[in-house]
Amino acid sequence: MINQIYSNKGDKLKGRQLPIMYSSREHSFFTISGNLATQTPQAVGWAMASAIKGDSRIAATWVGEGSTAEGDFHSACTFASVYNAPVILNVINNQWAISSFSGFAGAERTTFANRAVGYGLAGLRIDGNDALAVYAATQWAAERARSNKGPTLIEHFTYRAEGHSTSDDPTAYRSAQEREEWPLGDPVNRLKKHLIALGEWSEEQHAKMDEECAQQVKAATKEAEKNGILGHGLHHPFRTMFQDVYEDLPWHLEEQAKQAKREREIKWPGEEPWS
Amino acid sequence: MSGTKTKATGAPETGSGETTERRLNMIEAINDALDIMLQRDDDVIVMGEDVGYFGGVFRCTAGLQQKHGRTRVFDTPISECGIIGVAVGMGAYGLRPVPEIQFADYIYPGLDQLISEAARLRYRSATEYIAPMTVRSPFGGGIFGGQTHSQSPEAIFTHVAGLKTVIPATPYDAKGLLISSIEDNDPVIFFEPKRIYNGPFSGYYDKPVKAWKTHPDSVVPEGYYKIPLGKARHVTEGDQLTVLTYGTMVHVAEAVCADKGVDAEILDLRTLVPLDIEAIEKSVEKTGRCMIVHEATRTSGFGAELSALVTERCFYHLEAPVERVTGFDTPYPHSLEWAYFPGPVRIGDAIDNLLKD
Numbered sequence: 050m051i052n053q054i055y056s057n058k059g060d061k062l063k064g065r066q067l068p069i070m071y072s073s074r075e076h077s078f079f080t081i082s083g084n085l086a087t088q089t090p091q092a093v094g095w096a097m098a099s100a101i102k103g104d105s106r107i108a109a110t111w112v113g114e115g116s117t118a119e120g121d122f123h124s125a126c127t128f129a130s131v132y133n134a135p136v137i138l139n140v141i142n143n144q145w146a147i148s149s150f151s152g153f154a155g156a157e158r159t160t161f162a163n164r165a166v167g168y169g170l171a172g173l174r175i176d177g178n179d180a181l182a183v184y185a186a187t188q189w190a191a192e193r194a195r196s197n198k199g200p201t202l203i204e205h206f207t208y209r210a211e212g213h214s215t216s217d218d219p220t221a222y223r224s225a226q227e228r229e230e231w232p233l234g235d236p237v238n239r240l241k242k243h244l245i246a247l248g249e250w251s252e253e254q255h256a257k258m259d260e261e262c263a264q265q266v267k268a269a270t271k272e273a274e275k276n277g278i279l280g281h282g283l284h285h286p287f288r289t290m291f292q293d294v295y296e297d298l299p300w301h302l303e304e305q306a307k308q309a310k311r312e313r314e315i316k317w318p319g320e321e322p323w324s
Numbered sequence: 325m326s327g328t329k330t331k332a333t334g335a336p337e338t339g340s341g342e343t344t345e346r347r348l349n350m351i352e353a354i355n356d357a358l359d360i361m362l363q364r365d366d367d368v369i370v371m372g373e374d375v376g377y378f379g380g381v382f383r384c385t386a387g388l389q390q391k392h393g394r395t396r397v398f399d400t401p402i403s404e405c406g407i408i409g410v411a412v413g414m415g416a417y418g419l420r421p422v423p424e425i426q427f428a429d430y431i432y433p434g435l436d437q438l439i440s441e442a443a444r445l446r447y448r449s450a451t452e453y454i455a456p457m458t459v460r461s462p463f464g465g466g467i468f469g470g471q472t473h474s475q476s477p478e479a480i481f482t483h484v485a486g487l488k489t490v491i492p493a494t495p496y497d498a499k500g501l502l503i504s505s506i507e508d509n510d511p512v513i514f515f516e517p518k519r520i521y522n523g524p525f526s527g528y529y530d531k532p533v534k535a536w537k538t539h540p541d542s543v544v545p546e547g548y549y550k551i552p553l554g555k556a557r558h559v560t561e562g563d564q565l566t567v568l569t570y571g572t573m574v575h576v577a578e579a580v581c582a583d584k585g586v587d588a589e590i591l592d593l594r595t596l597v598p599l600d601i602e603a604i605e606k607s608v609e610k611t612g613r614c615m616i617v618h619e620a621t622r623t624s625g626f627g628a629e630l631s632a633l634v635t636e637r638c639f640y641h642l643e644a645p646v647e648r649v650t651g652f653d654t655p656y657p658h659s660l661e662w663a664y665f666p667g668p669v670r671i672g673d674a675i676d677n678l679l680k681d
């Protein structure tokens with residue numbers, strides 16, 4: 050996963066995607082697009098395909114509340130409803146879409162869960178920072194889908210504490226203390242407290258787990274850095290740029306690949322040009 | 325070969341001792357144009373994702389909502405189809421909307437409204453309705469934006485009858501062209517080369533980046549001025565070959581020609597539709613050689629149109645086949661960005677080809 054973040058030569062996606070836009074067919078994890086909400090009708094289509102084939106597998110998709118404004122999301126709801134597709138449509142309402150609060154997606158008039166009503170879908174609205182609620186709602190929706198009772202839209206009400214990205218400064222559009230005032234708390238802390246109260250977990254165990262996780266990420270990062278980091282040379286071979294555009298390389302791409310190779314040779318004479 | 329060239333920039337001559345000249349980058353120049361048009365014309369409306377309170381992810385609309393109010397400058401839902409669709413409706417009412425699409429890569433959900441609607445209102449209503457909108461959008465690569473923050477889709481729009489396509493390459497032009505676009509009664513696609521928002525880019529990605537302030541065309545006068553649509557700009561005058569280009573590639577081509585000491589006549593087309601065919605013909609007839617440079621993919625790119633026009637109209641003046649330098653026909657790769665980008669080596673190669681006999 051960290052190789053992918055670095056777009057380096059160890060990246061299974063050949064350095065073609067922005068960081069964290071993963072794909073892993075092995076895990077039934079669909080390739081992520083940068084274009085918002087496109088995944089929603091696709092998930093419905095995947096679910097329809099499963100139904101067409103008499104398969105028992107179901108689809109789940111996640112979309113930000115801001116992106117529910119896209120037409121794709123509404124197409125997804127209509128198709129899910131019309132074909133009773135075995136799909137879970139998750140709306141992650143973290144209340145902010147870059148600088149726009151959820152009102153710009155219609156949240157001042159109604160909830161996102163309520164959208165389900167208009168489409169004739171089952172709609173749930175849950176505390177997205179309550180891990181157990183998320184688990185229970187998802188399980189319920191998954192069972193519905195598996196037993197052919199139809200699609201479910203789940204609104205996960207949560208909060209984006211950080212900026213939209215590392216280049217975003219949220220203090221430019223919301224108060225700095227808003228984050229402190231968010232009442233529903235950090236989901237990891239809440240689960241921790243709950244488990245401690247049940248006697249299933251302890252502060253010590255938690256601290257140990259935190260430390261182990263941090264070490265694991267650090268070690269993986271170090272390991273991945275051996276394969277290079279974006280912009281510093283160690284990337285997939287240049288020829289891979291022309292692969293996978295089509296199943297086979299058409300003549301014009303073959304010509305362009307030759308040109309690219311020439312350019313490498315001119316720029317770095319003597320060096321292994323095409324690696 | 326002589327490397328001397330006459331600078332023929334669009335900016336007004338400024339005396340060497342002058343201290344009042346105001347230098348802006350492209351973002352500031354665009355902001356200035358929007359500000360002036362909001363001031364001058366009550367019908368102008370600026371809207372888009374994150375453009376209102378925040379002032380745009382590239383800051384092109386910074387401060388405009390605070391100054392002109394929330395009915396004139398506002399945030400929209402994340403729906404490009406909706407943004408363009410309501411702009412069509414507003415235009416039909418009589419407003420002059422200036423919607424922003426956050427990245428050109430995200431304009432596609434709005435294509436039906438642009439192609440089937442905005443582009444054809446005038447024609448299908450026999451002038452009862454028009455779509456006097458200017459769709460602004462940052463485009464192009466060179467910022468490690470991956471496939472969804474790097475595309476150059478201009479040819480999709482130049483292919484549509486009824487749309488105009490404008491692409492500035494300097495702060496001075498950005499302001500004057502944007503004002504003309506907003507005042508134009510036809511729908512205009514206004515693509516802003518984001519790689520040069522903050523400084524002209526020579527294409528030598530391994531050299532330090534320059535800021536606009538040292539470039540003569542960063543001198544942007546205060547107040548209202550227009551640059552007519554459909555007029556190319558002579559970046560350099562020359563006799564050896566003609567370069568037809570626009571956007572970021574204007575600066576890349578200029579740097580490469582200077583490096584190679586080629587006496588090139590570089591035309592910054594500025595408007596792709598309507599095209600300054602006269603300037604193109606005149607230049608190619610003079611030089612007899614023509615290189616077309618764009619960052620967009622090659623097949624059915626705007627270069628194909630330019631090449632066809634030059635061949636049709638200047639055939640008997642041509643001393644070598646027209647050269648097209650473009651991006652490769654692949655999605656914009658993330659890590660191999662600079663191998664994809666039509667930079668100095670690719671352009672240099674084409675120049676050598678063009679001049680070889």
Ligand SMILES: Cc1ncc(C[n+]2csc(CCOP(=O)(O)OP(=O)(O)O)c2C)c(N)n1
Pocket residue numbers: 083084085112113114115116117141143145146147209213373402404426430433
């Ligand atoms: C079609 C499209 N339009 C615009 C963008 C630019 N963009 C990227 S993320 C984003 C905000 C998304 O907000 P939301 O859907 O609420 O999801 P969050 O990021 O909060 O999880 C925008 C406007 C995009 N990626 N795709």
